[in-house]
Structures are given as C-alpha cells and as structure tokens.
Amino acid sequence: MRVNALSAPVMAGDVHFPPSVKEFFTPALFGLDGWLTKFTIFVWVAVALLIIFFLVAYRDPKLVPSRAQWMAEAVYGFARDSIARPMLGHEGVRFAPYFAALLSFILLTNLYGIIPGIQISTNTHIAYPIVLAAISYVMFNYIGIRKHGFVKYMKNSLVPSAPWYILPLLIPIEFFSTFIVRPITLALRLFANMFAGHMILAVFTLGGFALLNAQTWYFKPISVLSWGMAVALTFLEALVILLQAYVFVVLTSSYISGALAEEH
Amino acid sequence: MNQPPQRPRGDDGAGDGVNRGLVAISYLIGGMASWGLIGWLIDSWLHAGGVITAIGIVLGMAGGVYLVIRRMGS
Numbered sequence: 131m132r133v134n135a136l137s138a139p140v141m142a143g144d145v146h147f148p149p150s151v152k153e154f155f156t157p158a159l160f161g162l163d164g165w166l167t168k169f170t171i172f173v174w175v176a177v178a179l180l181i182i183f184f185l186v187a188y189r190d191p192k193l194v195p196s197r198a199q200w201m202a203e204a205v206y207g208f209a210r211d212s213i214a215r216p217m218l219g220h221e222g223v224r225f226a227p228y229f230a231a232l233l234s235f236i237l238l239t240n241l242y243g244i245i246p247g248i249q250i251s252t253n254t255h256i257a258y259p260i261v262l263a264a265i266s267y268v269m270f271n272y273i274g275i276r277k278h279g280f281v282k283y284m285k286n287s288l289v290p291s292a293p294w295y296i297l298p299l300l301i302p303i304e305f306f307s308t309f310i311v312r313p314i315t316l317a318l319r320l321f322a323n324m325f326a327g328h329m330i331l332a333v334f335t336l337g338g339f340a341l342l343n344a345q346t347w348y349f350k351p352i353s354v355l356s357w358g359m360a361v362a363l364t365f366l367e368a369l370v371i372l373l374q375a376y377v378f379v380v381l382t383s384s385y386i387s388g389a390l391a392e393e394h
Numbered sequence: 395m396n397q398p399p400q401r402p403r404g405d406d407g408a409g410d411g412v413n414r415g416l417v418a419i420s421y422l423i424g425g426m427a428s429w430g431l432i433g434w435l436i437d438s439w440l441h442a443g444g445v446i447t448a449i450g451i452v453l454g455m456a457g458g459v460y461l462v463i464r465r466m467g468s
Contacts, residue, residue, distance in 0.1 A: 217413075246407065288463060299457040307424030315420065375411060386415045 147340035149332040154254055154325070169252045176238045176252070180231070206230045209379065217383040218390070225386060228269075233379045236262065236320065240371040243328055244364050251371075253324040256317065263317035266382040274389030286391070308388075316381060323374045327367045336361035395434050418462045425458025 146152075156168045187202035195203060209230035239258065252258050274286035276284040288304045289297065338356035340347045368388035433450020440446070 240407075246453075290461060292464060296460070298458075299429075299453060300461060302428045303421065303425045303454065303457045303461060306428035307420045311420050311424045311427070380412055381416065384417075 147336045149329065149336055153298055153332055154250070154328070156250075168250075169255055169258075172242055172248065173239065173258065176235060176242075180234055180238065194279060199251050199391075205234055209233050213379055213383050217380070218387050221390075222383070224238075225383065229379050232262070232382065233375055236375040236378055237371070240324060240375055242333075243324060243371060244367050249331075251324040251326055253320055254328050256321040259317040259320040262320070262378070265314045266316060266385065267313040270382070270385040270389045273386055277390055284387070287388070312385060316378065320374055320378055327370055331360055331364055331367060334363060412429030414466060418466060421461045421465070422455070422458040423448075425454035425461070427454070429457065 133307055144166060159168070159171070183198070184202055187196075187198040191199060202296050206226065210223060210226035213229050214226040215231075218225060236253070239252045241251075242248045243254070250379045271283075274287070277283070278286060288301050290300055290304060334356050338353040338360065341353040344350065429450040430447060433447040433452075433453075435441070436450075437444060437446040
C-alpha cells in the first residue's frame, strides 16, 4: 500500500535514480517562489492540527474521559511523568506543557515522513530543527541566568570542580560542549535522522522502479525485493521517528536541569 | 473505549541513560574540537605545519576523558 502511494507520482514522471538532494526541494506553490512550498503548508497544518486537537480534547473535560481527552492526557501525562518529573523533580512540572507541545509537534512533523501521500518530514529541512533547537537553547540559558544570575550561571556551567592547574584545559571544553555543541547537535540529530530516513526509503522505492525499467529482464523481479525493503524500512523509520522526538525532549529537559542545578 | 487516563510510570532509567551517553560523547568530541581549534589557530599563526593542532587534539582528548570521569565516575 505504502509503496503504491509513494510510487504513483513517481510513475508519472521519469525515474531519477539514485535520488539526490534535489528530492528535498519541492517546487514553489502558487508561484510564490521561496515563500510557499509543501513544507511551509505542512508545518502550518501540523500547528493547526495540534491546536485544534488539544482545544477540542480539553474543551469539556470529564472525569471519565472521551477518547480524544484520553489521548491528550496520555501525551501530556507522558511529558510530565516520564520526562519532566524524573529529569527535573517536582519543579519540573511547570515545564511539562512546553515538553508536551514540543514532543507532539516533533512527533507529528516527523510522522509526515511515513504518512502515505506526504512521505516527507518537514524536519528534513534543517531550518525547522534549527528553530526548535534555538528555542530550547535560549530557554535553558535564560532559565539558568534568571535563577543564578549571569556570573554564577557562567561559573556553574564553565568551571568544573577540579584542581586549579587543570582548569585552563577544562574551561574551553566546557564552553565548547555547553554553548556550541549542544544546540548544533540538537538540531543536527533530528535533521540528519529524518533526512537519512527519507533518503533510504527513496533509494529502495525508486530503486525498485529503476530495476523494473531495466533493460536486462532478470533484473525486473528484484524490484519486488527492493519494495519489500522499503516497506520493512518504513517500520524502522516509525521507530526512529518516535525515538528522535523523545530524545529531543529528553535532551532539552536535561539542559534545563543542568542550568537549574546548584553545583555540579 | 472509555479507559481511565493511563499514568505512564516514570522511567528514570531510560531517559537518564540516553542523556548520560550523549553528555559523554559531547565531552569527548567537544574536547578534541575545542583544543583542536585552538591548536589550529596557533598553528596558522605560527606556520608550524600541523604539529600544534595535533598536540591540541591530544590535549583535548585528555581533558574530555578527564571530564567524563569526573562527571560520570561518582
């Protein structure tokens, strides 16, 4: 099913194999070059869907919840009880709404990657992970500075408890890993996973067509194997999607917990 | 399907493990990258031909390992 849904538009055009980075740049819509693409629209759809879903689910909360309310409570409950509380303790509950929103947004935009007909996650464009990482980055630094004041926050983050003569070696490493590596890896990890996932699915699906169109007749049956791989890897991709959304939120909470910590 | 809201139990294990692993990696790579960069800057200033970059990377590795042991060992 999935293969068919993906292959329909491919069948129409000619098959470009192997797929290249060009696959990720879909044509502009309504002639608004550089302003409106499939990606822009799907991000807005994700935002709208989440707002509507949570508003409807909590519009009339019941003691015995409806299915929508149960789902919304499960998402929020997971963010609060499995991420915010274990990582940040009781004061972490105030971050739970942000974690729940972040988790559901990343999960939904990642899921686009395997939804038939859409087949590409908006997070395959690094701009979106960069913005998400920037929000988390500004947030954990702001929270740390607000709690400790700038000087004490910098001292907490940069100066580990070690003999003084080894500090000059350690402080640049702490600076680099806290203020430079953290936001970059946060954005890159999500982007690279979604990008690679889309590429792998494209390789096996388009590879099936390339084999089917091959001049050599005995290459043709191998296309079934290629599509079988595409289906199997779609399930692997589902796992990656869940894991990456979870990891992004866990790391954000861990950075906040580091910013709030008194001493190392 | 009117189920009571499910309460996932807090699994401090899994999230914490992922987190600690990534912190360790960020120190090891951060150590090499930061001192490697400093070494490379000195290198291109003095035209020393890469020796100082290498020393920087090794120093950074040592510092990264030290920090991982310091943070995770206890």
